Amino acid sequence: MDAVKDLPWRMVFLDLPWAEAVVDTSTPTSAGEVADGVLAEIEDHLGDEPFAVIGNSFGGMIARHVAHERRNRVLGVATLAGVVEPARADRSVPERTVLHTEPAVLLAAGDAREAFEEVSVIQDAAAFEAFEQYVLPGLRGSDAAVMEHIAASYALDVVPEERHPAPFTAPALHLFGRQDDVVGYEDGLRLRDHYPRGSFVILDAAGHNVHLEQSEVTAALVRDWLARIDR
Numbered sequence: 001m002d003a004v005k006d007l008p009w010r011m012v013f014l015d016l017p018w019a020e021a022v023v024d025t026s027t028p029t030s031a032g033e034v035a036d037g038v039l040a041e042i043e044d045h046l047g048d049e050p051f052a053v054i055g056n057s058f059g060g061m062i063a064r065h066v067a068h069e070r071r072n073r074v075l076g077v078a079t080l081a082g083v084v085e086p087a088r089a090d091r092s093v094p095e096r097t098v099l100h101t102e103p104a105v106l107l108a109a110g111d112a113r114e115a116f117e118e119v120s121v122i123q124d125a126a127a128f129e130a131f132e133q134y135v136l137p138g139l140r141g142s143d144a145a146v147m148e149h150i151a152a153s154y155a156l157d158v159v160p161e162e163r164h165p166a167p168f169t170a171p172a173l174h175l176f177g178r179q180d181d182v183v184g185y186e187d188g189l190r191l192r193d194h195y196p197r198g199s200f201v202i203l204d205a206a207g208h209n210v211h212l213e214q215s216e217v218t219a220a221l222v223r224d225w226l227a228r229i230d231r
Contacts, residue, residue: 003219007226009052014041016059017150020141027146030153031058031086035065042066052229054078054222056211057183061086061156067168068160076229078173078222080211081180084187086155093184099205100124112136121179121207130212161194171228172198173221177206177213199225 001011015021017028017037028034042051052075055063060082067077085091101123106113109128116131117123161168172195176185185202192200201221203214211218 003222004226007223009226012042012045012051014038016062018143018146019138020143022143027149029149031061031150031155032153032157034150035062035156038062038066039069042070048073050075052076052078052226054080055082056080057208058083058154060084064160065156067170068164071164071168071170074170076171076173076225077168078175078225079188080175080218081177081183081208082174082188083183084191085183091184092186093181094179096181097121097179098123099179115139119182119208120213121177121209122205122213127209127213130215131209134212135209161191165194167193168195169197171225173225174198174200175210175218175221176200176202177208177210178202178204179206180208180210182208197228 004011017034028037050073053063053066054077055061056079060079061084063077063079063082067074099121102125105123105125105128106117109116112128112132115136116128120127120131174188174191174195176183176188178185189200192198199221203210203217206213
């Protein structure tokens with residue numbers, strides 16, 4: 001958000017069904033239902049206005065779905081550590097690696113330590129501060145029951161690039177962490193021929209929170225993506 005706040009773009013943030021602010025009492029039971037709900041929310045907020053879409057992790061898979069289902073209106077798509085292979089057992093991921101740890105930061109993390117350690121490759125004060133600001137509130141406010149329902153059917157009915165096999169020709173960005181042992185990067189690279197205007201970037205010293213652990217580079221890449229759309 002901070003990377004683009006000075007650019008002439010209007011940002012719309014959508015709460016997925018497990019988020020604390022959601023008031024809808026219906027519970028989706030699959031990723032496909034979540035994706036359909038996101039499409040409906042976009043229609044409600046934007047009507048037929050063109051837009052770009054960006055998503056992180058599970059949201060990256062949803063963003064690819066949105067981009068293909070509304071291709072005639074989508075100006076570009078970006079994913080940050082996006083899910084490509086839904087089944088965890090089928091993902092090509094590197095071994096769990098921690099490159100830097102500051103013990104004092106972990107000791108001071110309190111009850112957030114386990115969640116922070118679980119995915120962090122860089123475990124220093126800056127990484128924890130970003131985690132505490134941008135990730136932890138969502139974790140603590142999430143509805144675990146809703147997440148379990150969706151996790152039982154985590155894949156979309158059809159892979160977006162297979163449902164719409166024609167190349168996606170709008171500017172794209174697909175960013176991965178070299179040490180991401182949650183979704184990896186190899187599966188994402190298989191999509192590169194589908195995105196002829198796509199930047200595929202693998203950042204070292206970054207795991208599943210690549211956008212937090214390499215925030216300055218991520219900011220530059222997102223700004224470049226939007227600049228390519230503007231041109």
